[in-house]
Amino acid sequence: MRTDSTTRGVAVVTGGTAGVGRATVRELAHRGWDVAVLARGASGLRATEADVRAIGRRSLGVSTDVADLEAVRTSARRIEAELGPIALWVNVAFVGALRTFWDTDPETFRRITDVTYFGQVHGTRVALELMRPRDRGVIVNVSSALAYRGIPLQSAYCGAKHAVKGFSESVITELRHEKSKVRLCMATLPGLNTPQFDWNDNGFEKHPRPVAPVFQPEVAARMIAFLADHPRRNAWIGVSSAYTVLGNRIAPALLDRYLARTGVKGQLVDEGPRFGSNVFEPRDEDTDRGAHGMFDDEAHARDPWSATSMAVWGALDAASSRVRSVVRRP
Numbered sequence: 001m002r003t004d005s006t007t008r009g010v011a012v013v014t015g016g017t018a019g020v021g022r023a024t025v026r027e028l029a030h031r032g033w034d035v036a037v038l039a040r041g042a043s044g045l046r047a048t049e050a051d052v053r054a055i056g057r058r059s060l061g062v063s064t065d066v067a068d069l070e071a072v073r074t075s076a077r078r079i080e081a082e083l084g085p086i087a088l089w090v091n092v093a094f095v096g097a098l099r100t101f102w103d104t105d106p107e108t109f110r111r112i113t114d115v116t117y118f119g120q121v122h123g124t125r126v127a128l129e130l131m132r133p134r135d136r137g138v139i140v141n142v143s144s145a146l147a148y149r150g151i152p153l154q155s156a157y158c159g160a161k162h163a164v165k166g167f168s169e170s171v172i173t174e175l176r177h178e179k180s181k182v183r184l185c186m187a188t189l190p191g192l193n194t195p196q197f198d199w200n201d202n203g204f205e206k207h208p209r210p211v212a213p214v215f216q217p218e219v220a221a222r223m224i225a226f227l228a229d230h231p232r233r234n235a236w237i238g239v240s241s242a243y244t245v246l247g248n249r250i251a252p253a254l255l256d257r258y259l260a261r262t263g264v265k266g267q268l269v270d271e272g273p274r275f276g277s278n279v280f281e282p283r284d285e286d287t288d289r290g291a292h293g294m295f296d297d298e299a300h301a302r303d304p305w306s307a308t309s310m311a312v313w314g315a316l317d318a319a320s321s322r323v324r325s326v327v328r329r330p
Contacts, residue, residue, distance in 0.1 A: 016092065038123075076130065165186065
């Protein structure tokens with residue numbers, strides 16, 4: 001294992017035991033971060049800690065319900081006591097349902113909102129409590145193309161992601177107003193191959209699936225890790241995120257009709273594993289599910305849009321750094 005002095009710093013990933021969160025934890029560890037994970041399932045936490053340690057970094061898994069602000073605060077204090085100051089905080093945790101709004105009971109709707117929206121609010125609040133006094137740090141709120149375009153069967157999730165976008169934009173302006181060096185970023189995700197589709201609260205006989213085209217979670221993880229070094233207000237991941245956002249700006253009523261016709265069947269497949277809804281209880285308490293879901297055969301491992309964005313932003317940042325170094329010379 002590397003010594004503490006060689007670490008890039010301490011990162012926190014909420015919902016880091018599965019899907020995009022799990023892929024992000026691994027990506028950050030490979031890039032030299034020590035990684036703490038906030039999640040609920042005991043088996044997932046143990047396995048994620050083992051992943052990070054196998055890479056040669058320190059890790060700490062803390063059982064935490066991100067819908068509970070004081071639990072998040074307590075977990076952050078423990079992380080800083082055991083690993084050191086938190087330099088990067090990534091809010092990934094969410095739960096979801098595949099039901100029409102009128103068939104989604106109020107308790108489930110509220111819980112999805114509490115985890116998917118307030119979980120990010122709580123994570124951001126706690127991160128800022130630690131980072132603002134130091135005047136450094138990066139927060140990444142994981143958003144979605146569905147923060148810009150609601151689709152059928154996911155009213156609670158879409159509403160929460162719309163709220164994450166608006167909340168994040170407001171905090172970005174507040175940090176800029178006080179000239180803070182803390183950076184808040186958004187990562188806008190496409191459809192991804194994660195275990196969440198085995199865990200959705202599901203009102204159908206058929207199995208949930210991500211909206212095509214589907215990408216592997218590592219595609220999102222690479223961009224999230226990139227944002228830690230090259231903070232940006234928002235990063236669209238997957239060309240499908242780009243055309244969803246732009247298409248809704250240009251022709252929202254046309255998309256209403258298109259999604260009414262195709263959106264329901266496009267989120268269902270005939271068969272697949274069902275491990276029960278994780279809205280109220282974790283489903284990796286006894287068995288680790290890892291980063292991938294059941295759609296490996298169709299999921300894209302690469303995304304030209306993200307790769308091009310990172311190359312351009314990286315080059316611009318390097319050029320800007322060179323200019324600043326020249327200006328500072330006597």
